[in-house]
Amino acid sequence: MGRPPCCDKANVKRGPWTAEEDAKILAYVSRHGIGNWTLVPQKAGLNRCGKSCRLRWTNYLRPDLKHDNFTPEEEECILELHRTIGSRWSLIAKQLPGRTDNDVKNYWNTKLKKKLFNMGIDPVTHKPFSQIFTEFGKLSGLPNTINQNAFVNTEPRLESEPFLLSQEVPHANSLQMIEQYDRTLSGNFLGKTASQFQVTNQEPLQPHFLSEISSSTSSASISNSTMHFGSQSFSREPSQLQISPSSPSAWNESSLVDPFLSTDIDHKEEEYIIQGISSPNNSLALVQEEIPLIASASIIQTDLNNTGNDKVVVSGFELKSEPAMYSMEASASAADSFVESILARDSQMQLEFPELLDEFCDY
DNA sequence: AAGTTTCGCAACCGCCTCCAC
DNA sequence: CGTGGAGGCGGTTGCGAAACT
Missing domain, CATH: 1.10.10.60 (Homeodomain-like)
Structure with missing residues (x-):
């Protein structure tokens, strides 16, 4: 039943092709064109499998192929x-x-x-890792500190000092039109002022693609001195940081599923409206007015481990120039x-x- | 200069669909 | 209509070259 095998699989040659073999394929194709590859080895005098001949032709010998670097x-x-x-x-x-x-x-x-x-982008989903971890944290109900600490948050932090967040200029890149911000801020935010803690961050900013903006800007924007993350916003009251919980309706239900409920962790994870944020040093402020920022998301976690430190993760995109079309x-x-x-x-x-x-x- | 590691890519492997028998 | 090979495709491997120590 069925077709006869194209070749004796056990006895055909394998491995790299020689110039002589290449010449035989080229000569055969120039004379007969491309047709039934199972006949090529026999007619061209090659001890190769027809499938192997086809691959050699399509991947290497075809005259229309470019062999130079990708542009x-x-x-x-x-x-x-x-x-x-x-x-x-x-x-x-x-x-x-x-x-x-x-x-x-x-x-x-x-x-x-x-x-x-x-560049901090997942090659599979083309999303920033921070966004993936944030989404994963919400879906799974895992405390986000686990995700952030494991994958993203490697920046050094000092606590109980004045709030600082530097904005490093990223390196240039041909694909880079915007810069991604992913920062974990530590400190006991609730009810505290900026002078009561410090966040330092000297890591270079990660570049990102314009394509990600479209799916993330619906809930984020910046205008003048206020940065909005969905229902959250940062404003610039001098030397004051106020972070207050949003209304209960703004809580993410899925984030309340806590796999560690059986433990004694005081799980307070929730989403907040950030009413005000500022820096005692304007040059190192989290948001400087002259920088156009498009933010994507933010997560705030309160003291999951009773360490006295809350965590804020801010993700945003700085538009570097007029976006050219891909x-x-x-x-x-x-x-x-x-x-x-x-x-x-x-x-x-x-x-x-x-x-x-x-x-x-x-x- | 020699040894080791990393990179680049041709070739192979295995799976799937189509179709000749 | 069932079988199994051809063709197509994506994933993986192996090896020579290049880079690094």
Whole structure:
């Protein structure tokens, strides 16, 4: 039944191809074109599996292939397409003339994945790690200190000193149009003034992509001297820090699920409205008026371990310049209808079923 | 200069769908 | 209609080159 095997799998040659073998494939294809690859080894005089011949041709010998480095435009296209459709390398490669799915896959695995990781972005979801951990903390009910301490919060902190938060200038990067802020502030915030604690933070800011803004700005903005995080806002009353709980309706229900309920931890995790925040030193203020900031989220935790220190995690994006459109715009116009339909579908789903897309389409 | 580690990428592996038999 | 190979694809590996110690 079925077809006969294309070759004697046990006795075909494997491993690197020689120039002579390459020449045989090239000669065969130039004479007969591409057809049934199972016949190629026999007709071209090669002791190789037909599948291996096809791979050698499509990934290396094809005359239309580029063998030079990926351009910044190609890189941005890969990033944007991967963010949208995930690791569908063949679809991504179709948008990059002269590149194979293997090229794109290798470039992703060796360069882009690390690049994103170093920028504080999860290469799978393309979201900032801090956002993922925050969301995970809310979903699982884990106290967020665990998440932050484990993955994000490595900054040194001094407590019971005046509030300080420096704003370092990040390094330049071609993809970088905005800067991400992820900061954990420590101190006993509730009922305290800024002079009663200090937060230092000298870490360079992490760059981030414009694409993340769209999903995060709906609840965040900054205007003049007030920074708003959803229902929370920071204003600049001199030398005063006031953080007060929002109304109970603003509490995140899921965050109240505490896996450690059986312990003696006094679980007070909740969301707050931050009515005021300021610094005794304007040059080191958390928010300086002249910096355009688009914030994404903030989590405040009160003294989960009765250490006398509350924690505030602030995430935001500083718009560095007028955002140029990604090369995706150009490439999409030339994209084949399949990819376009996927992108259109995802956009439509994002509008109609954002929860579904977040949950099931995190490639 | 030699040894070790990391990087880059070609090639292979294994799974899935399609389709010839 | 069932079987199993071809073709396609994404994931992984192995090895030579480059970088580092």
